[in-house]
Amino acid sequence: MPQFTFSVTEQLIPNQDYTDKKKQLRIHVDNMRADDDEFYALINNIIVGEDQKGKIIDAMKKETTARKDRDESIYTDVISKINKAVNSFNEQVADMKKQRLSVTYEDKTE
């Protein structure tokens, strides 16, 4: 009996949405931010009165602000990277679930 083969691209297993992974990863960023908040809260009360001036005080205030800004900028980058990584993960897994296959069958009537 003759055999025939055809080739197709087939979805092997159903697709799934992995967007929730963004939340799972962002939680860690929130936890780090909470530590930073605690850290800066310790520093905030040291110099009594916002209006105090002086070379040393100004330098420390400037450095504290610069540190805070830098930390915040790192977190912004990390969150953006998380979004990109999870979106890419979603697409790549979806692609992986589709594969090219060849099916060989026998026709019993011929």
Next chain:
Amino acid sequence: MSEDIISGSEFKTRLIDLGYKDLSSEELKFNIRQIYMEENGELLKADIKILKSSDIESDFVKDSGYDGIAVHIDTVEKEEVYVISEGTQDLPDWLYNIKAMLAGQTIKQAQATDVFVQEAKKHFNVDDNVEVNGMSHSLAHNNNTIALLSFNTFDNVYSVNGAQLNYYQLFNTDFRFNDAVKNEFSFNNDDEVYNLSPQDLHDFAMTYYKDKADRIDQVISTDDPLYAVSVVRGFFTLGSITMVDTNPDVPGLRELIADIPDNVIKEFQELAIDFAVASNEGGTNEGVKELIGIDVGAFKDKEGMELAGHIIANYDTMVRALNEKLPPLLDRVQTVTANSNEIFGSLEEAGYITERQKEVTIDHLTRIEKSLIDIENILKDNVNLRDKLNNPFLGAGNEIVTILRLASNLVEIYMSYMEIEKTGILKRLESIKDSHGLQEMLSSMSDGLKSYIGADMIYTSTSTKGEPIKVNISAALRMYQKSIPILEAKSTKISNFEKAIKDELDESYKDEKRKVQDEINQMESSPSSYRFLLSKHGYYPTFNKEIKSIRIHEIFYPLENNDFEEHLEELKKSVESGKLYIEKYRNAIEDLFEEEENVSQLFDLSRRI
């Protein structure tokens, strides 16, 4: 005898302040060591043990409302116990204040103080040779000193802005003092004590207890409202007293209170005694019933129809009781309203309130008084009508009119209260409350370089040119101690994040790949199970066809965009630079002060606590 382990007014006041902070035993120990280091510039080399009154099993202590913390400090060379008794904190404490100090009817909290101290001594396994010091603020001074005078509970008592001893309270509870007073003034019936000259009683009490006076140290703000009140009948101030003007902007209220005639105070005292005696016999509800004639406890746990039923069933009794009790209560209120010009005039003169606040308050107090008189008359008319008709119910029409008239007056009172509040007078009078607190007292305890804000120690730098710079040394040391553990915690969180990236992306991708691979294996090993592929891709008819094999041309790409290396590196760098930043901050603060000011040493010691 060597100096006490905890010495100096500042240290003692800060210790008393700790008692209000609801700290765990471990936090208390840490804070005591921290304050010791800040105040003395060295570590406290001692074993510290803590016992809280809430930890002991004593229904008596619990029911009294007393709260205290016992601290046992053992330096090997010296062993001491400090008992921080808590001042007025909640409603039971306020009710106790009325019963103990205004009415002079109870010393339950002082007895509870003694029970707690004896339990603490047993718990710490200390004998009577170990010095026990009472530390107190507000109501706690009354408790600690009565415990010292009556039960010899303490070797010494140190208090800030204390509620003073009351000779009526001691007369009613210390039988030896009671006998001595009766002998001295020749009378037998206890009630007669209230008719004696308060000044004579005051002087007698001062002499009677003078032997123990040198064991009591007090620091009192001239602006403390309790200091002002201590001028009236009942109170006597025993011990070595240091007066401090904590709010130089105002003169304090003592002169104002001193101007209130003794008979007025006596009237309020009688009211308090009625309340205290009834509460001691039947609880607080009974005390309130004694004042207003209504059993408020009977309303408890009732709502809806049950509550309405209760009111209807007891309506006649309640109206009659209110009618009977309101006039004497109103008399006391009228004592205040009749003197409102003098009272608020003095407050204005002393700078506590503005002229407008005085005028609005006096105007609305007069309106409140008028509404209260109206309420009194409405009740009187209602009861007279009942008596005339000899019927406990006047009919719905009459009762509704009565209720509406009462409600209208209550609304008037509320509106007047709101008008008074709108002037900001209540907020303005807050400064009086602040003068009773520990923080204002600490703020006034500055010593050159050193001062306090809240319970924190402040150093003022004079080494820089221009304005002096104030640095919160307590906060700086906390930063130096606690920031490293915080940064370490952040490091752990970075590691957790790193692991989460691996789990959520890399491992998860491998899992998905495994699932796909499993499906491929399944398809290749059992092709006949996938007959549906024939129809799905149009190979009809399918009944005469049989799938012989399936071959997957599998392609798996490695996961992309999962590289967080650069970001993780940045986060780790932030932790490392944080450590450098703390050191830089420490150096900056040290640079503000001269070497002999030992700021550097404090930083070093702070991490060894």
